[in-house]
Amino acid sequence: MKLHCLGTAGYHPSETRQTSCYFLPESGIVLDAGAGLFRLPSLIETDHLDILLSHSHLDHICGLTFLLSVVFQRPVSEVRVWGEPEKLAAIQSHLFSEAIFPVELDVQWKPVVAGHAFPLxxxxxxxxxxxxxPGGSVGYRIDWPDRSMAYVTDTTADPTAEYVPVVRGVDLLLHECNFRASQDEWAIKTGHSSTDRVGRTAAAIAARQTWLVHLNPLETSDDPVGIADAESNCPGIGVAEDLQVIDF
Ligand SMILES: [Zn+2]
Ligand SMILES: [Zn+2]
Known part of the structure; x- marks a missing residue:
């Protein structure tokens, strides 16, 4: 199974990172619809797309407005957008209000409920x-007959959090890490994660592979999170890059 990292930044794009968007071409599953979604067309292998939204903050949904261009370049018969009902309602009434985006999109809006699994x-x-x-977010665990992954973004990592047992032992974990260990106060204040707490949480989850995502766009060095602060608890943990393809 392959996962394409189309956007690995949180908040806003940088010179090298678009905002949150990941793609599983074999299943037609898109995780979040940030600015990286414009990169989708040449990768599509299925006749449908299922876009799973974590929540409706702009860095995770702005790419929905690029769907016209995506399906113009690579037509598909169905696009389904999944998310919590109040988030989908906010997107429809605000992002797709006539004053902001005056063309109607041909998508199906599909509600999800935390704790209730559904097949795709x-x-x-x-x-x-x-x-x-702030405002709530959902993570996703996806299971195939022989593979599993989890997408955990926009939350404050904690080894005792309720989501830890839900995703324990997956083959691939994508976990947000917006801040360095020294910026933990900011992480807590904004509902995000810092490197040290992600390392301890990833150790508790014990995925076969763990990659950090939703990176701070202001961090432009080769070491945007101070990875050593996570490696001490979780050896092998990596920082995802835009256009990286993860095999799992
Ligand atoms: Zn975000
Ligand atoms: Zn958010």
Whole structure:
């Protein structure tokens, strides 16, 4: 199974990172619809797209307005956008209000409820689970017959959090890490994670591979999170890059 990192930044794009968007071409599953979504067309292998939204903050949804261009370049018969009902309602009434985006999109809006799993095409089972974040967010665990992954973004990592047992032992964990260990106060204040707490949480989850995502766009060095502060608890943990393809 391959996962394409189309956007690994939080908040706003940088010269090298678009905002949150990940793609599983074999299943047609898109995780979040940030600015990286414009990169989708040449990668599409299915006749449908299932876009799973963690929440409706702009860095996770602005790319929905690029869907016209995506399906113009690579037509598909169905696009489904999944998210919590109040988030979908906010997107429809605000992002797609006539004053902001005056063209109607041909998509199906599909509600999810934390704790209630549902099947998707390509024999995958998707389990949304609640995450602590201002306004609320959901993570997703996806299981295929022989593979599993979890997407945990926009929350404050904690080894004792309720989501830890839900995703324990997955083959691939994408976990947000917006701040360095020294910026933990900011992480807590904004509902995000810092390197040290992600390392301890990733150790408790014990995924086969763990990659850090939702990186601070102001961090432009080769070491945007101070990875050593996570490696001490979780050896092998990596920082995802835009256009990286993760095999799991
Ligand atoms: Zn975000
Ligand atoms: Zn957010």
């Amino acid at each position: 095409a390509g024999d995958s089972m998707v389990l949304p689970f609640a995450l602590e974040h």
